Amino acid sequence: MTTKTYGQYCGVARALELVGERWALLIVRDLLVGPKRYTDLRAGLPKIPTNVLATRLKELEAAGLVVRTVQPRPSGAIVYELTGYGADLEDVVLALGRWGARSLGDLRPDEIITPDILVMALRSTFHRGARKAKYELHFGDIVIHALIDADNLTVGLGPLEGAVILEAYAPIAPLLTGAINGAAALKSGLMKTSGTAKDLDHFAAAFPIGPPA
Amino acid sequence: MTTKTYGQYCGVARALELVGERWALLIVRDLLVGPKRYTDLRAGLPKIPTNVLATRLKELEAAGLVVRTVQPRPSGAIVYELTGYGADLEDVVLALGRWGARSLGDLRPDEIITPDILVMALRSTFHRGARKAKYELHFGDIVIHALIDADNLTVGLGPLEGAVILEAYAPIAPLLTGAINGAAALKSGLMKTSGTAKDLDHFAAAFPIGPPA
């Protein structure tokens, strides 16, 4: 929320006044996965200057997008959580993620992948109508799960009972762009799975992304 | 496109690196309505500093979102146009517009409304399945039209043959948030129409927006 306005009676302009500043939508992205503490947010956004994080959180709170709550003792932890109003930004974040993912090349050494990023990547690219399945996705230390039930998708952190396990290695791009050929991925060592090559293909079909341009 | 990156292998982060800077998405918004000249963009975004506009256009062109073409003589005009890649941002802009429009209050004297804003507002809030209709919307000097054909919407600048004419006056908020009661709007002088109160109600039903929070 800049003090600067665009001077336009326009939903787009208003939205950008509220969440258009640097880092704001990435904070929202991580909070869409779940409530977080200050330190968790820093961990998920290592390059954010701490003063900017503090400022953004105050702005988002002032704008009614985020609530700051102090947990009861003994934890006493301070937790940041999206309000319903803030959570309604999910459509915006998913649309941005869908569009931007097409421009992702191979994973570079200066780029990180966090659990929150993976969760939102799957939510971004989910294709309704994919066949029912349970996936558990491993990437390094990161473990997330996806539960597909026809038109509904649930993606969250951690493992999932009874899921097919997919283990991915960098380069991860084919995974996030649906360009997986199961048999080839297995053979090349790009991925491992507790299931079959067909499982990889189904997974790829459930999370497609178009070509860069 | 900042030289600064977020350091994340994430579609949202990548998208924000490309169009996250101030004014960028408002330029895209206006170009989504149609190709424009430098001066047209300035007219639609009066508060943008001219050097910022020039910089953004170069960045958008370098990123492959916009093409700069010189029209053949005698016009010789320089026209900026979205590429397919850039036009794919429509989902993002519409989602932002939908979310942000809920936070629009009454029109303030320091806020302007342009034809492009109105066109994108209607595209943002269109509700598929609205009944077939042709509307011509007047607001001050601005005239735009909407053609609804069940699941398809065409909104553009200027008049439309055979359309129901809706003339709106500030405060315009009820119009853009679907909170119109046709009879009341006619009686209060908020709107005039060449049709009936029912036409206003149908129009409002076609372009609904939820409450602020």
Add this chain to the structure above:
DNA sequence: CTGGATCCACACAGATACTG
């Protein structure tokens, strides 16, 4: 250790004037 606040340097935005 969490949850920030403070300080400084600098890049970018804002405003305006000017030019091919």
Add this chain to the structure above:
DNA sequence: CAGTATCTGTGTGGATCCAG
């Protein structure tokens, strides 16, 4: 018409410091 040049100020990045 389509920008460039210049100056100024604020927001950001980066590092460090501090209170509970």
